Amino acid sequence: MDIDxxxxxxxSEFVQFLNEDLKWMKAKIVGEVGExxxxxxGHMYFTLKDDKDGSMLSCIMWASKYRLFGITLEPxxxxxxxxCPNIYPTSGRLSFVAxxxxxxxEGDLKKQYDELKAKLEKEGxxxxxxxxxxxxxxxxxxxxTSKQGAVIHDFLNNIGSFGFDIKMIDSRVEGQxxxxxxxxxxxxxxxxxxxxxxxxxGGGSMESLMCFNNELLVxxxxxxxxxxxxxxxxxxxxxxxxxxxxxxVSTPTAAANLLNESWVNALLLIERLERxxxxxxxxxxxxxxxxxxxxxxxxQNFKNNIKNAIFKTGEYGQKLETKFALLCDRLTEKLQxxxxxxxxxxxxxxxxxxxxxxxxxxxxxxxxxxxxxGQAINIRLSxxxxxxxxxxxx
Amino acid sequence: MAExxxxxxxLKKLEQxxxxxxxxxxxxxxxxxxxxxxxxQLIKQSKERLKQxxxxxxxxxxxINNNEQ
Numbered sequence: 001m002d003i004d005x006x007x008x009x010x011x012s013e014f015v016q017f018l019n020e021d022l023k024w025m026k027a028k029i030v031g032e033v034g035e036x037x038x039x040x041x042g043h044m045y046f047t048l049k050d051d052k053d054g055s056m057l058s059c060i061m062w063a064s065k066y067r068l069f070g071i072t073l074e075p076x077x078x079x080x081x082x083x084c085p086n087i088y089p090t091s092g093r094l095s096f097v098a099x100x101x102x103x104x105x106e107g108d109l110k111k112q113y114d115e116l117k118a119k120l121e122k123e124g125x126x127x128x129x130x131x132x133x134x135x136x137x138x139x140x141x142x143x144x145t146s147k148q149g150a151v152i153h154d155f156l157n158n159i160g161s162f163g164f165d166i167k168m169i170d171s172r173v174e175g176q177x178x179x180x181x182x183x184x185x186x187x188x189x190x191x192x193x194x195x196x197x198x199x200x201x202g203g204g205s206m207e208s209l210m211c212f213n214n215e216l217l218v219x220x221x222x223x224x225x226x227x228x229x230x231x232x233x234x235x236x237x238x239x240x241x242x243x244x245x246x247x248x249v250s251t252p253t254a255a256a257n258l259l260n261e262s263w264v265n266a267l268l269l270i271e272r273l274e275r276x277x278x279x280x281x282x283x284x285x286x287x288x289x290x291x292x293x294x295x296x297x298x299x300q301n302f303k304n305n306i307k308n309a310i311f312k313t314g315e316y317g318q319k320l321e322t323k324f325a326l327l328c329d330r331l332t333e334k335l336q337x338x339x340x341x342x343x344x345x346x347x348x349x350x351x352x353x354x355x356x357x358x359x360x361x362x363x364x365x366x367x368x369x370x371x372x373x374g375q376a377i378n379i380r381l382s383x384x385x386x387x388x389x390x391x392x393x394x
Numbered sequence: 395m396a397e398x399x400x401x402x403x404x405l406k407k408l409e410q411x412x413x414x415x416x417x418x419x420x421x422x423x424x425x426x427x428x429x430x431x432x433x434x435q436l437i438k439q440s441k442e443r444l445k446q447x448x449x450x451x452x453x454x455x456x457x458i459n460n461n462e463q
Contacts, residue, residue, distance in 0.1 A: 137401055147453070156451065163447030169456045181456070188456040266405060267444050273408045274437050280415035281430040284423055 015089045022085045029057065029096065030080045030104050036073040042066065046073050048081060048096070059083075061098040068179045069101055070116060070215045078105040082177060100176035102210055109206055110237075113213050117240055120215065125222050126243045132227040134247050135195050136262040142194040143168040144185045151202050151252045155231075158256035162263040167192060173201035178211035182241075186220045196227050196259070199241065200252040203233025212239035221245055231255030351382035360390075368393050401443050404436045411436075 009017065031048030034056065038044055042063030047056050059081060061073070071079065081098035088095060103112050120126060141159075145151050147170040159166070169185040172178035182199070189197055199221075201212075211217070212232055221228050221244040230245035231252050242248045249255050343349070347357065357380040358365045365371055377388045411433045415426070 161446040164449040184456045277433045
């Protein structure tokens with residue numbers, strides 16, 4: 001907005017006008033903390049001093065921001081503050097309103113990292129026994145990363161097509177300013193229905209990764225309702241947020257593979273079980289086959305026996321015939337003898353010779369006691385019979 | 395998540411069937427065939443779930459709580 005040279009501004013209007021413009025003067029300022037004191041509501045009032053010529057800038061940092069960074073503002077500490085200037089209308093004082101602060105001294109970052117790491121370790125926030133397993137067959141995935149750059153593409157290119165429902169929140173992931181974004185993103189996902197949360201970014205220097213070395217972020221991750229996977233590239237010092245996560249990998253591709261893992265394994269498991277069960281199934285039929293084969297062998301043996309018998313019969317046929325003929329002759333002779341014997345004993349022959357057979361009531365009379373006087377008697381003769389009556393027994 | 399639970403249960407059942415075959419020295423043929431029938435069904439269902447299904451991707455906005463000043 002350009003100043004209107006013809007207009008007479010009120011003080012309020014002019015301060016407001018200045019503040020509108022000052023809002024756009026975002027800058028990073030390095031300096032040494034001079035005085036620093038906290039107001040009753042926790043806002044920080046401090047000065048930054050140029051270490052060469054002693055120039056001063058009075059600064060404010062709102063409590064809501066100050067508690068994000070885990071840095072205590074104390075005299076002598078060298079920091080980089082990022083923010084914009086603003087005139088406080090009530091006092092007319094210009095202050096630099098810092099949105100983020102980070103340590104600027106040589107070795108300070110490392111020192112801050114080490115101290116925080118030791119502190120959180122002591123609180124048990126990195127303890128292995130508190131890690132939750134990544135759920136099997138995850139479906140709803142929450143992803144926090146920057147929309148810019150290759151990270152999200154790497155992740156999406158490597159995640160399998162298992163019907164994942166992926167929700168992403170675009171967050172800054174570099175520099176101290178990212179802390180606020182990351183925290184807001186995690187908090188947003190707290191209320192979303194997801195199975196697992198993934199925080200990913202590419203590799204970077206410790207300085208650029210300092211947003212992940214943040215106490216609040218670590219605590220948000222540890223307290224998150226579902227397991228968290230961190231895929232944050234790094235060099236030597238593992239970002240504390242990654243250490244707090246339930247599973248830690250160092251690339252977005254690895255994070256995707258971790259989510260694929262149970263699905264891919266399920267596919268392998270099914271194939272293995274399928275082979276095994278079908279083999280067992282075949283085994284049942286193999287058992288039938290064994291029995292069938294045995295039966296076949298028995299049947300074949302039986303056939304062979306019959307064949308042998310037939311063959312043997314052929315071989316001995318001739319002999320048998322002779323023997324049979326001999327047997328027949330002998331039988332004929334025997335029969336003829338029997339015939340003669342029968343003929344000799346034939347009663348009919350005796351009748352012809354003049355003998356007769358007397359019977360009473362069909363019974364042959366052999367002795368006198370066999371009959372009584374008055375009984376009817378039948379006498380058989382050659383060529384017929386005569387009837388009579390017993391008159392006298394001598 | 396329901397379908398994933400199913401997958402999990404299907405796999406468990408399949409493992410049990412596989413173990414049943416492992417543990418029965420004298421396989422009951424009728425029962426064996428029933429188990430195979432069940433297994434084929436489970437395998438079919440599980441494979442159905444595991445075949446390529448497009449992912450859904452959605453960007454959502456973070457909720458910023460304006461609690462300052």
